[in-house]
Amino acid sequence: MAEVRVRFPPSPTGYLHIGGARTALYNWLFARQHQGKMVLRIEDTDEERSTQASIDGIIDGLRWLGLDWDEGPYFQTDHAADHVAAAERLLASGHAYKCFCTKEELEQKREQALAEKRDPGYDGTCRNLGAEECSRREADGQAAVIRFKVPRRPGLLFYNDEVLGRIERAYSDVEDFVIVRSNGKPLYLLSNVVDDIRDRITHIIRGQDHMTNTTRQVLLYEALEAPLPVFAHIPLTLDIQKRKISKRSHGEVVAVQFYQERGFLPWALCNFLALLGWNPGTEQEYFSREELTATFSLDRINRANSVFNFKPGDDKFFTDPKLIAINEHYLRNLDPEQLGALVQPVLEQAGLWDAAYAGPRRSWYLDTLVLIRDRFHTLNDFAEAGRAYFSDQYDIDPKPLAKNILKHPELKTWLPQLAARFAALSNFNLESTETSCRQMADELGIKPGVLINAMRTALTGQLAGPSMFDILITLGQDTVVRRLSRVDHLYAS
């Protein structure tokens, strides 16, 4: 069997969004599964909207997700000559013709058709212009586009879609579409096919929004006498109102970069995206790269569109809750070394990284991450809610401050007293700290919880956290004593 070759062809007119990322993921999985190749091709033929920033953003996004490619990035504009040559061939073989209708004329006809509730497609005005007439108009200086001459055959045009099955359309429903602009620049419909033929693409996995393009491109393959690749049209990703996800109307929450900045694990996003429109047919929901690559298949892609369930303005569910849950799952179950590697850049960014975490304090670093990760949602939490584990400079959350400390003014003296008891311990461990804490509460006639919760707030700034005595041991005797001795500032304002 011939080598599987797929491609991911973004147009650089904006950042990489989750729909595009999922398309890239499905292509990548398919290529890897078949030991095939993935080509990255930047389709930059829209000169007005293409930007270098978009190109960089898309490439960064793919790299962050870990979706690597084997060839490219190729740039579509580098192959404009191929596209024009193909158009010339189509003209010569009678598969295309020159059309002198102006934009204005066409727009007017289109509007009129729509207003009269008629089909707005091209009416074929220039389809049968004679060679002489063409030459005359060209000599006259009239600009012309090149249109593909859709065969006027009876019957149906079709292709077999790996996801949707046989897709049919009457020839008469396909209008003569433009393949080259009047300024000589080729258009997507043509360029895309010419490039896919040259790049020997065997499988085209793309969104269902391309289905009408596919019916037209099938004709192009035929006219160019090239073998038809396999098509797989994947369902679209919609918002809660069932609108197609787009960069302009949904903002950053649909941008891959947003998840990178928010501290999501790249593989968690991939895992989520894989499940948005595909399932393995078993109840497994978490997959390693290897597992997903082995399990993925085009025929288990859903036919129906799926909803990316996020509510703008919701603090807790700022993105799809399932994505958050998957991210938390990986946060909690990742091997400590892998987690350590992911957290390192976050701590570095926050100025909390200590070179010793890669050396003598490696095990302390990893143990600490494992201790605190159960309550976290993203990697960023390690530098925010988890800041006190890595630095003496941390904020005290006002809520627990009021509830656990200010509520009991006596703590202003109790905490330093507790610090003194801890300082006196020759063996600072789980048992000794708990015993002395409970003893003190007993002597004062208060519940141990008063001291414990006050300590948690003073030592970590947080309302919630791991078992208090685990925290003590993790922070170490010196830090605990230092922080508990100086609680005056908590009462400052």
Place this chain on the structure above:
RNA sequence: GUCCCCAUCGUCUAGUCAGGUCCAGGACACCGGCCUUUCACGCCGGCAACACCGGUUCAAAUCCGGUUGGGGACGCCA
């Protein structure tokens, strides 16, 4: 207006091709409980869906037809 695609819990979905084992299974979310020095994690339990109508059949979520609903496309954008 035309063409194409789709339709199971709030969301992602299993089951549909090969009708019965489905008064519909899982996950997330939500609610309750257990655990507990806090909050989580974890565990246990609960709520919640076959769009509608008709046909075929002993039997339909599953097959057929229609209706409704949703989406996509109809650019000298990609």
